[in-house]
Amino acid sequence: MPDHALPEAAPRADARTSFDAIVIGAGIAGMYQLYRLRQLGLSVRAFETGTDVGGTWYWNRYPGARFDSESYTYGYAFDEGLLKDWDWSEHFAAQPETLRYLNHVADRFDLRRDIQFESRVASAAWEEAGRRWQVTLADGRRYDCRFLVTALGPLSAQTLPRIPGLADFRGQSFHTHDWPREPVNLAGKRVAVIGTGATGVQVIQTIAPIVGQLTVFQRTPNWCTPLHNRPISAEEQARIKAGYPDMFALLRTTPGCYIHQADPRSTFEVSEAEREAFWEKLYSEPGFGIWMANFRDILTDPKANALFSEFVAKKIRQRVRDPQVAEMLIPKNHGFGTRRVPQETQYYEAYNLPHVRLVDINATPIERVTEQGIRTSAEDFAFDIVIYATGFDAVTGSFDRVEFRGVGGQTLKAKWEAGTRTYLGLMSQGFPNMLTIVGPHNASTRCNIPRCIEQNVEWITDLMRHVQAAGVTRFEATPEAEADWSKHVEELAGGLLYTLVDSWMTGINRNVEGREVRRILQYQGGAPQYREACEAVARDGYRGMRLD
Numbered sequence: 001m002p003d004h005a006l007p008e009a010a011p012r013a014d015a016r017t018s019f020d021a022i023v024i025g026a027g028i029a030g031m032y033q034l035y036r037l038r039q040l041g042l043s044v045r046a047f048e049t050g051t052d053v054g055g056t057w058y059w060n061r062y063p064g065a066r067f068d069s070e071s072y073t074y075g076y077a078f079d080e081g082l083l084k085d086w087d088w089s090e091h092f093a094a095q096p097e098t099l100r101y102l103n104h105v106a107d108r109f110d111l112r113r114d115i116q117f118e119s120r121v122a123s124a125a126w127e128e129a130g131r132r133w134q135v136t137l138a139d140g141r142r143y144d145c146r147f148l149v150t151a152l153g154p155l156s157a158q159t160l161p162r163i164p165g166l167a168d169f170r171g172q173s174f175h176t177h178d179w180p181r182e183p184v185n186l187a188g189k190r191v192a193v194i195g196t197g198a199t200g201v202q203v204i205q206t207i208a209p210i211v212g213q214l215t216v217f218q219r220t221p222n223w224c225t226p227l228h229n230r231p232i233s234a235e236e237q238a239r240i241k242a243g244y245p246d247m248f249a250l251l252r253t254t255p256g257c258y259i260h261q262a263d264p265r266s267t268f269e270v271s272e273a274e275r276e277a278f279w280e281k282l283y284s285e286p287g288f289g290i291w292m293a294n295f296r297d298i299l300t301d302p303k304a305n306a307l308f309s310e311f312v313a314k315k316i317r318q319r320v321r322d323p324q325v326a327e328m329l330i331p332k333n334h335g336f337g338t339r340r341v342p343q344e345t346q347y348y349e350a351y352n353l354p355h356v357r358l359v360d361i362n363a364t365p366i367e368r369v370t371e372q373g374i375r376t377s378a379e380d381f382a383f384d385i386v387i388y389a390t391g392f393d394a395v396t397g398s399f400d401r402v403e404f405r406g407v408g409g410q411t412l413k414a415k416w417e418a419g420t421r422t423y424l425g426l427m428s429q430g431f432p433n434m435l436t437i438v439g440p441h442n443a444s445t446r447c448n449i450p451r452c453i454e455q456n457v458e459w460i461t462d463l464m465r466h467v468q469a470a471g472v473t474r475f476e477a478t479p480e481a482e483a484d485w486s487k488h489v490e491e492l493a494g495g496l497l498y499t500l501v502d503s504w505m506t507g508i509n510r511n512v513e514g515r516e517v518r519r520i521l522q523y524q525g526g527a528p529q530y531r532e533a534c535e536a537v538a539r540d541g542y543r544g545m546r547l548d
Contacts, residue, residue: 406434493520
């Protein structure tokens with residue numbers, strides 16, 4: 001649960017309305033971009049919807065929220081003193097600790113003085129004559145800037161299910177992203193959780209021992225594997241800090257910037273006994289090694305994937321006592337790793353508790369939310385609390401919530417509805433002087449995200465330094481470069497099994513109208529190849545861009 005002792009920042013209210021750069025968002029990406037642009041001597045203002053910094057870790061205060069990448073690989077790497085001074089208490093830190101860390105960073109570098117809180121950006125329009133962006137907040141206040149940087153987050157546009165009667169329920173109800181700031185009393189309550197993705201898994205396993213009755217409404221089960229979290233001892237803390245240089249060097253070489261590297265062998269190169277022993281080892285180890293450090297063909301060869309999926313299915317059957325419930329928890333429509341893999345702690349064991357019930361809403365669909373609870377095609381349920389763990393309109397959804405108008409008044413939403421097109425995942429032709437951290441076609445959306453955020457921010461900062469020195473007042477990707485990059489992203493995804501599966505990673509969201517067609521939103525060449533592509537563009541004088 002959240003640490004309610006954290007101070008809230010007061011909203012800024014000064015007369016200045018014109019800046020060199022505006023950053024939208026004050027999460028991990030926005031904070032770091034603000035820090036770097038200030039170092040260039042630019043006047044910068046960051047706008048943040050919330051009352052304080054933190055982004056994902058500010059909003060997602062639900063029980064059980066925590067990292068699934070190792071804490072010490074997740075924190076900022078740009079400042080040696082920050083690395084030495086901060087101690088992570090667990091290998092996979094919980095939300096309150098992460099939020100304290102981000103507050104510590106904001107304090108250490110005095111970031112809040114350039115952040116305007118409780119300021120939701122409603123629109124941003126390019127003005128060609130003045131070569132500036134006109135930014136309007138939801139309350140009508142207006143600002144302008146030369147350069148606009150979005151730090152919106154790939155999983156920040158939460159979505160509620162398209163079920164009739166959401167407003168009818170008389171008890172407490174909320175999306176996990178909007179978990180109340182005040183404590184929620186779950187003890188002894190009749191609770192419903194809708195959704196069994198990564199967030200749903202964390203909530204379910206955490207609240208199951210507390211509540212009086214828990215009913216889980218599942219549409220699509222996911223392949224979940226053990227997190228194996230534990231505290232960090234003093235001796236480990238010392239080793240981690242001494243090993244930071246080597247660890248960050250390693251992270252620059254791995255495809256997802258995790259400490260895990262794919263095994264160079266294929267599934268069928270080894271004997272059955274060797275294969276089983278290797279998989280048992282991965283299943284017993286912490287973190288994403290089971291996904292990122294498995295045999296190299298697990299995510300490309302259907303036969304290899306099916307074999308490993310069955311290995312995990314056996315684990316689920318061993319851990320869930322009721323065979324019928326176990327089968328309900330085993331995915332039938334996708335293989336392991338083709339959707340995001342939730343990391344869990346006693347998640348499957350939660351279904352062994354006598355007061356926990358799993359409902360398959362494919363077999364008995366939810367018809368509506370009622371005043372008392374939820375009605376399916378088979379029965380009526382009464383609840384005190386309904387929790388919607390129904391995910392996000394991923395990657396592009398946060399952009400859709402701001403009306404970005406570029407050259408000639410075209411909107412970014414309309415452009416991307418016709419097919420997502422970017423250059424380097426960092427800009428989109430027709431939207432000059434606008435840069436998109438963790439945008440579509442960017443390596444950051446399939447990455448240990450702070451590591452890829454730092455690469456995005458540092459590339460953008462170098463570009464800003466270049467345009468300052470060269471007297472450039474307008475830059476934009478060329479149509480040809482954008483077309484080539486977008487084609488390259490599509491080609492990289494060819495042969496990967498995940499492209500055949502409906503998930504947020506392929507742009508599918510049944511809770512959002514118009515999100516029924518699969519799209520390639522992620523750069524799949526790996527972070528090192530992506531970094532090299534970006535650096536090559538810069539070395540070539542920002543090839544593929546028109547700088548005026």
